[in-house]
Amino acid sequence: MSKAKLKKYMSALSKEQVVDIMFQLYDASKEANAWLEFYMEPNSDAELEKYKKAIRNQFFGRNDWPKDPSFRECNKLITSFKKLVPAPHAIADLMLYYVEQGCSLTAQFGDYDNPFYTALENNFNKAVKFISSNGLMPEYSPRMKKMIKSVECCGYGFPDTLWDIYYEYAED
Known part of the structure; x- marks a missing residue:
């Protein structure tokens, strides 16, 4: 999937849906988990x-x-x-x-x-x-x-x- 396609898809979602996707990503991937933790702190x-x-x-x-x-x-x-x-x-x-x-x-x-x-x-x-x-x-x-x-x-x-x-x- 291209970034443009992802951006279009994510833009159509509600804030709650985006937050839910972020939590799923956080749980699904160690690398994403580390990146998100570093991004936040x-x-x-x-x-x-x-x-x-x-x-x-x-x-x-x-x-x-x-x-x-x-x-x-x-x-x-x-x-x-x-x-x-x-x-x-x-x-x-x-x-x-x-x-x-x-x-x-x-x-x-x-x-x-x-x-x-x-x-x-x-x-x-x-x-x-x-x-x-x-x-x-x-x-x-x-x-x-x-x-x-x-x-x-x-x-x-x-x-x-x-x-x-x-x-x-x-x-x-």
Whole structure:
């Protein structure tokens, strides 16, 4: 159904019918439930922490023991968070946090395989591009530099690629 068709249909309903549909939607879908709750009481900080915890759990298990992360799941979490329409700085924070967790994992527990680094590089590129396009480079630049320096001991040219991505967008 197109948005135009939905708008036409919803416009013909009474207020009570629209409210009833909203309650049904709220009960029918976890995603709709989360979106409506965030819409009614937008608390970016609380939601951000919830999503950060979920991402961290992809990289570290109990007692901070390393895990083989699901990059697909992390990307789904980022997408779900974006759908809530939080402030750009909250999205940037989560995107960068995702890459930081991968960097922390490899810095603490040694080198991983090339696909691991490629996934992190691709997500760092997305994060830096988002940060730059939203005018947030001055705010996030020190954090990105610190993260890249933390993995300078890693292999596969990983830190070099991160520096290349960073300097493509850097303002300093």
